[in-house]
Amino acid sequence: MHSLYFVLNKLLYSVRCSQLDGNGSQIKRTVLHDLYEKEGQSPWYDNLCRPVTDLLPLISSGVRGVTSNPAIFQKAISTSNAYNEQFRAEVITWVNCCEQKSPCSCKCLGDDNGREGYRSFRLCVTTRELIEAGKDIESAYWELVVRDIQDACKLFEPIYDQTDAGDGYVSVEVSPRLADDTEGTVEAAKWLHKVVDRPNVYIKIPATAECIPSIKEVISLGISVNVTLIFSLARYEAVIDAYLDGLEDSGLNDLSRVTSVASFFVSRVDTLADKMLEKIGTPEALDLRGKAANAQAALAYKLYQKKFSGPRWEALVKKGAKKQRLLWASTSVKNPAYPDTLYVAPLIGPDTVSTMPDQALQAFIDHGIVSRTIDSNVYEAEGIYNALEKLGIEWGYVGSQLEVEGVDSFKKSFESLLDSLQEKANSLKLVSLGKDYGKTKMRYTDYTETESGLQYKVTYWDEHLGNFFDLRQGSGPTPKIGETVVVDWDGYTIGYYGRIFEARNKTKGGSFEGDDKDFYKFRIGYQQVIPAFEEAISGMALGGIRRIIVPPELGYPDNDYNKMGPRPTTFSGQRALDFVLRNQGLIDKTLLFDIELIKIIPN
Structure with missing residues (x-):
């Protein structure tokens, strides 16, 4: 966002014209103002991060709403330090109300609705109590996100009020884990709507087959919805019907505050269609590259005009219903050979929204031309659509494949973000517990101790199989004496302020890639590593992670990591470990390791 922030500040001073706002201050006009005022299309921004006040110059430039998704928050939270303070102070963990035993300062964020996973939680601000009680990283994620959405909604609320709920929305998506869960999506939408508690929030629900009924029910409850991940005309029509059905089932006499947008994805269609056309390879096929997405979008607008007219729609209009606007999503150009406004300029029309990420927004502000284009040549769009079908491009396949890829992409971003937050929580947890946590003779209820004195983190208990020690259970073989193992590992001086002295090379849950030399390896039974390390590895299955x-x-013999592995790979890590091992004072030398067994090399 920051590069666009500075570009906009510069652009706002090189204006085409200016006018006065209600306070007598000059408003610097851009092409985005013309887009809305002349052609009825609302320009939105497809990004969100802290500080949300960075949105102010965008709003001045004519931006009228914001969309977000798991990928956007994954990038924002993982690459910015702006979230650390809130995460450290408030959301190391969430504690279930019924499990809270010690008094603390809490605020209630919801009521028990009877569904597992959506129970009432209280957010405790006493970090130490929360750490000792356990944590829920996904709940921490939602606390971070809800705050951003609330703050952004506040900035856009004047637009919402000025347009009588017609614009000024900020979108937040339900968990991508629920893309195939009809009931779970409804409950998540209700919860998000309640905790955000802003009139101009859109709850984003994916347009999967399982979530079409969810859309209808959520709309019927009076909750405004941004339906996302629409890739085909057939699915778009189902989305419109769900919206109309929901309005009719709501029982509300005033429908003016129940609104919706249908996010029709554009550039990704060309990405897939172009690959298919290049595989066909004929001159006719190659000539159609870069045309599929906008052709289908033009036909979607034609369908929109048809569905939001006639007796059924007119009956809803009498109750104040607003049209479910088409929102063009995925508007950034993926192929650098294409014009940088390819998925913005040809899709301009009334009662639509164009949500643009940095690249597309900056390009359109710089050299975009405002003109109604979406229905300027529907006949040509139909010809392209039919020509693609004749070449063997099955639109049903394109839509379903892109939907699968879209859901999977958001799930991966979501899981990656939770992993990042877990890493951060682990670090904060160790630091906050300080010296007391790692005293040599301390015992922990969630650890079990072997005869040697080594303590294993217990993840769960099986009455038939006993304790399971791994954070992630491996599914492969167990290493034997004489075999070489390849591992990735974290190390913490848990007895002394939880300082990290080695960080794992790869993201948790990622696949094993690269040469063995990028990871630590040793031979089982040859005393190449400290006794605890070898004992832990000997009982692990391939693919497991053990704490x-x-x-x-x-640990390290003679308090010297040079005599026996594993050895920290960085100078800072070596210093942190060496300080603890060689200190002659009362420093506790207890260590904590997370070990992942990623490869076994036979003799």
């Missing part, structure tokens, strides 16, 4: 607490007697 151990290591007392000094099972």
